[in-house]
Structure formats: C-alpha cells, structure tokens
Amino acid sequence: MIAISLISLSCIDQINLNLESGTTNLVVFGWITNETRPYEVKLSLSNAYSDQSGYPPIIGAEVYVTDQLANRYDFMEIPNTGRYLSDPSDFIGRPGDVYQLTIIHEEKTYLSALETMPSLTQVEDAFVNFIADPADFEIDAGDENFFISAFVLDDPNEDNYYRWKIFVNSELRNQPEELVLFDDRFTNGNKFKYDAGNVVFTESDIPYFQHMSLSKGAYDFYLNLKEQTSSSTLSPRIQPGIISGNMINENDPNELVLGYFGASEVITVEIVQ
Numbered sequence: 001m002i003a004i005s006l007i008s009l010s011c012i013d014q015i016n017l018n019l020e021s022g023t024t025n026l027v028v029f030g031w032i033t034n035e036t037r038p039y040e041v042k043l044s045l046s047n048a049y050s051d052q053s054g055y056p057p058i059i060g061a062e063v064y065v066t067d068q069l070a071n072r073y074d075f076m077e078i079p080n081t082g083r084y085l086s087d088p089s090d091f092i093g094r095p096g097d098v099y100q101l102t103i104i105h106e107e108k109t110y111l112s113a114l115e116t117m118p119s120l121t122q123v124e125d126a127f128v129n130f131i132a133d134p135a136d137f138e139i140d141a142g143d144e145n146f147f148i149s150a151f152v153l154d155d156p157n158e159d160n161y162y163r164w165k166i167f168v169n170s171e172l173r174n175q176p177e178e179l180v181l182f183d184d185r186f187t188n189g190n191k192f193k194y195d196a197g198n199v200v201f202t203e204s205d206i207p208y209f210q211h212m213s214l215s216k217g218a219y220d221f222y223l224n225l226k227e228q229t230s231s232s233t234l235s236p237r238i239q240p241g242i243i244s245g246n247m248i249n250e251n252d253p254n255e256l257v258l259g260y261f262g263a264s265e266v267i268t269v270e271i272v273q
Contacts, residue, residue, distance in 0.1 A: 012250045015094065027055065028247050028259030029176060030101050032093040033118065033212075033266045038085040039065075039093070041075050041101065046258060057082025061105040069099040069115065095213075097120040101247075101261040110257060113246040117263035118213035121160060126150035126269050128197060128207065144200040148207055148271060149193060153268055156189025161219035163264070165210040166199045173199050180187070180209075181219060207271050212264040217246060 023046075030041035043058035063075040063084040073091035076086035091098070096119060101112040129149040154160055164180035166173050180196045201207055214222070249255040 017055065021155075025227065026058065026257050027103075027192075028101070028103065028110070028112075028248075028257065028261065030065075030112075030259075030261040032091050032099055032263040033114075035266055036088055036092055036116070038088050039091070040073075040086075041084045041261075042102075043082045043084070043103065043105075051085050052066075055179060058105060062104055063101075066100050066102065075211045091227070093117055093265075095265045097263075099261075108123060108252075109250040110247055111250050113214060113262035115217075115261060115263045117265055118158070118161070119155070119216055120203055120211065120213040121155050122153045123150045123211050123267070125208070126271050128162055128271060129197075131197070131200070141204060142202055144202055145256055146203060146205070147198075147200050148196045149210075150208055150209075150269065151191055151193050151246050152184075152187075153191050157217070159188070160184045161214040161216060163212040163213060163214050163222065164194075164196055165218075166196060166207060167209065168199075168201045168205050168207050170206075176226055179222055181214075181222050181226065183219065190244070192260035195251070200227075209269050211267045213267055214264060215262060218262045218264075 027046050030039070034041050034074060041063050043061055043063070044055040045058065053117075057068045057080070058079055059077065059082055061077070061084070063077075065073045065075070065086070067073075073086055075086050077084050095117050098114050098116045100114050101110075103110040127149055128146050131145050131147070148164070148166060152162070161183045161224045162181070166178070167178060178199045180199060182194055184190075196209070215265070245258060246261060247257040247259050250255055
C-alpha cells in the first residue's frame with residue numbers, strides 16, 4: 001500500500017490508492033500562483049506500502065507549462081532532486097489564465113487537465129480568536145487556546161473555493177487535520193466570518209495566513225484527503241481510499257498517475273494583535 005505526501009489533485013479519474021505490494025506510480029505535484037517567485041513541479045515515484053525507503057525522484061524529465069495563448073514556460077531541474085523550477089523573470093501566474101502542465105520522461109508524455117487560476121475575493125478584519133475566554137478562564141501561557149478568524153467578502157457571481165495556509169512563528173502548519181478549507185455554498189455573495197479553529201496556537205505565538213483561491217477539483221482533492229486521513233501525519237503507513245487526479249499519460253490513458261497540478265491566486269494576510 002502507499003500514501004502520497006500532502007499534494008493536490010483535480011478530477012479526471014477516480015484513483016484508488018490501495019495499490020498492490022510492489023506497485024510504483026508517477027507522483028506529480030505542481031502549483032502556479034500570482035506570487036513573484038519560482039514555481040515548483042516535483043516528480044517522484046510512489047512506493048509499495050511495505051517500502052519505507054522514501055520516494056525516489058524522477059530526474060532528467062522535460063517539464064513545462066503552457067497557457068491559453070500557447071506561451072510555453074520551461075522548468076529547470078535542481079540536479080538529481082526531481083524538483084523543477086520556473087524562472088520568475090519569465091513567468092508569473094495571472095488570475096483568469098488557463099494553464100496545463102506537460103512532462104516528458106522516458107518517451108512518455110504526461111499532461112494535466114486544463115487548470116484556470118480562480119480570482120480571489122478579499123478578506124478583512126483578520127484577528128486572533130480564542131476557544132476559552134481568557135477573561136473568564138485561567139489560560140496557561142503554553143495552552144493552545146487561540147486561532148485565526150477573518151471576514152471574507154464573497155463574489156456573488158462565482159462559486160468560490162478557498163484554502164488558508166496558516167503560518168505560526170513563520171512555520172507552515174500543514175498536518176492533514178490542519179488543512180483549512182471552505183466554500184461559499186451557504187454564503188454566496190455575502191460577507192461572512194470564517195474561523196480556522198482547527199489550527200490552534202498559544203497567546204505568545206505570531207500567526208499569519210495566506211488566503212488562496214482553489215478550483216473545484218483542487219478543493220475536492222484537499223477535502224477528500226483531509227476526510228480520509230485520520231492519523232496526525234501522512235506517511236507510508238496511512239492507507240487512503242479513492243482520490244481524484246488530474247494527470248494522465250497521453251501514450252497510455254490507463255496508466256495510473258498520481259498527483260495534481262493546480263493554480264491559485266494568493267494574498268498574504270497579517271494579523272493585528
């Protein structure tokens with residue numbers, strides 16, 4: 001059996017990760033944002049459930065992203081790592097643009113589904129909230145009693161899907177149970193408050209978060225991943241069920257390819273304490 005690292009997928013096939021012992025599959029993770037920085041595509045092979053040796057990198061691949069205007073943006077490998085980086089002087093993602101990832105390796109061509117970068121609505125009045133009111137209860141300095149809340153100004157013309165990546169003391173809180181995901185199903189077009197109560201910290205900690213737009217496919221993947229992961233961490237001992245993927249082998253559509261290539265607009269939100 002295998003499990004994948006915290007990666008995202010969109011929907012083409014239903015992927016059953018309960019694989020036979022000895023089975024390996026290409027695992028792809030790549031994400032485009034509007035941030036001025038290199039974007040990374042990571043390529044590796046999955047392991048059998050009983051194999052604890054790590055995830056072997058895919059090296060020497062040709063990796064590039066194209067947009068709806070047929071512009072091509074090449075990703076260069078950090079040697080022998082399976083990590084491929086874009087050039088920020090050549091490529092910055094834009095909301096509304098459509099992207100596709102292409103990977104060529106060992107005479108095979110892998111393609112992602114077309115991924116549109118959704119536009120992001122604004123947040124305002126971000127603040128630190130608490131589980132137990134310090135005015136009414138004695139809160140120890142080391143108690144993780146606090147979390148982030150903020151108001152989202154939702155777009156009434158779109159179905160919106162969101163992720164908050166929460167950083168505490170500059171460290172991303174990215175355990176599966178700390179995924180902060182929500183949509184506007186019941187709040188479309190309204191200003192609403194969201195509480196990230198699943199990521200808690202102490203009073204002395206310094207938090208901030210990244211407000212991110214997600215496509216429906218990316219949201220569904222992260223949600224499925226969160227729901228299926230009962231352990232406190234993802235490791236080769238976790239046995240997830242069926243997750244959707246957006247990568248295919250153009251030469252062999254029946255090949256199981258794990259992973260997600262996505263695009264998000266991102267805003268970094270500081271917290272007033």
